[in-house]
Amino acid sequence: MGKNKNNLDKETRLKNIENAVREILINVGEDVDREGLIETPKRVAKMYEEILSTKNVDDFENYKLFDVDLGDSQEMVLVKEIPFFSMCEHHMLPFFGKVHVAYIPQDNRVIGLSKIPRLVEFVSRKLSVQEEITVNVAKKLIEILNPLGVAVVVEARHMCIEMRGVNKIGSVTRTSFYSGEFKENADRKREFLDGIRDGKF
Ligand SMILES: [Zn+2]
Structure with missing residues (x-):
């Protein structure tokens, strides 16, 4: 997952960018030196500091687990249409869209719902590719919750495709990851896919 950060202080790094x-x-x-560009290098440096701020998914520690008595219901927890923005590592152009996440708790172990969008944000704020975001969200949930299954679907538009290609405007790339129940049980997978279809609440 990339090299270690260099040890320069923030001021020096901003100046270098x-x-x-x-x-x-x-x-x-x-x-x-023209007027519109005078402050641009400084603004871009600050912006990169902000939107590429997370270097390593392993640093995501700020979460709380709850014990909820779920009986033996084994219902999935679904958080859908989580917006995300990232920058592709091949061209340093934005890609953005939605992430849909579901898991089936094991041993009554659940995570605070607001932490899932935070996890998505966390894995997105660096140079990445869509496949990596998809897998990293899933892997982190598996690590934290050891659930009976995880499903992650990412739908995104890529500026490096749309701005450079021909007739590619608005094309959406979909990537997915399934583990456990979602992988082995077709009904579970269908339930998830039905759940993330547009306009269904
Ligand atoms: Zn690209």
Whole structure:
């Protein structure tokens, strides 16, 4: 999962990014001293600091588990249409869309519902690819909850496809991950897929 962070302080890192952005601007033929661009390297540096802030999914620790008496119901917990934004690691252009997450608790172990969107945000805020986000959300839930099954579907639009391709505007890429019950039991999988269909509440 990438190299270790360098040990430079934040100020130096921002300054380095700023200088690199200025180089890009010069080399695509821009006049970096024109009014619209004067503050741009600084703004871009700050923006990267914000949207690429998470380097490693293993750092996600801020979650709470609950014990809920679920009897032996084995119903799935579904959180759907969680918005996310990321940057593709091949072109450094945005890709964004929705994540749908479901799991079937084991031993009455559940996680706070608000933590699932936070987990999605956490794994998205770095240079990544859609497949990696899909797997990392699933793997983290498996690690935390040891559930009877996890299902993750990610639907996203990729600017590196849409801005560069021909007739690719609005195309959506779907990736999925299934484990346990969702993988082995076709009814479970269908229940999940029905549940994430648009407009169903
Ligand atoms: Zn790309």
